[in-house]
Amino acid sequence: MPEGPEVECTRLSLRRFEGKKIAKIELTKLSQKYKKYKGKQKIFDEFIGRTITKIERKGKFLIWGFDFPKVILNHLGMSGHWIISEVEDVPAHIIHLKIKILFKNENMIAIFEDTRNFGQFRIYDTYQDVMNHLPIRNLGPDGLKVPFPQEAFAEKLKLKKNANKEIGRILLDQSLIAGIGNIYKSESLALAKITPLKLVKKLKPEEIERLGGSISIILRKAVKSMGSSIQSYRTSTGEEGSAQNWHKVYAKAGSNCESCGNRIIRIVQDKRSTFYCEKCQV
C-alpha cells in the first residue's frame, strides 16, 4: 500500500497540473466501491472548467483544491496510482482505468488506475469540511515535516492509553505520526535499533529521540528514491521506485542482517507483518 512517501511522490508529479483548467473528467469501469456516488459522472462534471489551485498531502491522502470551494479528497488505497501521460500516448497496459482528467491547453493527462478498487474519491463542499472530517481531523503531525515534529511525537507517546502498546503496533496509528505504513515502520525501527515488541512505556527518552530521527531519515530517503515498489506501486511515469533496494529488514525474513549476520525474522502485529533483527534491535 502506498505510504506517505509514495503519496508525496505522487503529489510532486501531479503538481504540474496546478493552475491548469479541467477540460473533461471521464469515469470508467467504476466498481461497486464507487457506487455511493449516484450519478457519479454528474458530480465530477462540476469540476469541469475549474482550475486546480493546489494539490496537497495530509498523511496518505491527497487533497485537491480548486478555484471554487469544493475539494476532492483522494486516497490511493491498496493499489491506486496516478499516471501522467501525453494525450496521444496513453499506455496500452492500463486496464483498470478509473478516472481520466483532461486539461485545457495541456497535452498531458492524469489517469487514475486502481487494480484492487480500494482507492477513494470523496467530494467536500469546503476545505474546512474536509479538515473537520475523519480521518483527516485525527491525523497527527506529518512524518515528512522538516524538522521532524519530535516534541509532538514524544508527547503523544507519553499518553496513558499508549503506555502498554508495542511500538511496532502503535507506529501505524496515523494520529501519532501521519504517513508511516508497514514498510517504513519496520525500517525506522531497524535504523533506530529498537525492537518492535518493546512497550511504549519502556522506551527511554533517548530511544524516542532516536526513533523520531530514524522515522524522519527513512521517510525522506524514501521520497528521494521515488518510493518503494514492493507490490503495485509505480511512479507517475510508470517506473518503479527504488527504495526497496535499500530496505534493511522489510520483506527480508530469512535473509541475513547486514549488520550482524543474524537472520531477519517476521512477526505479526495487528495482522500486519513486522520484520526485524532480534540481535540488533533491543
Ligand SMILES: [Zn+2]
Ligand atoms: Zn542484526
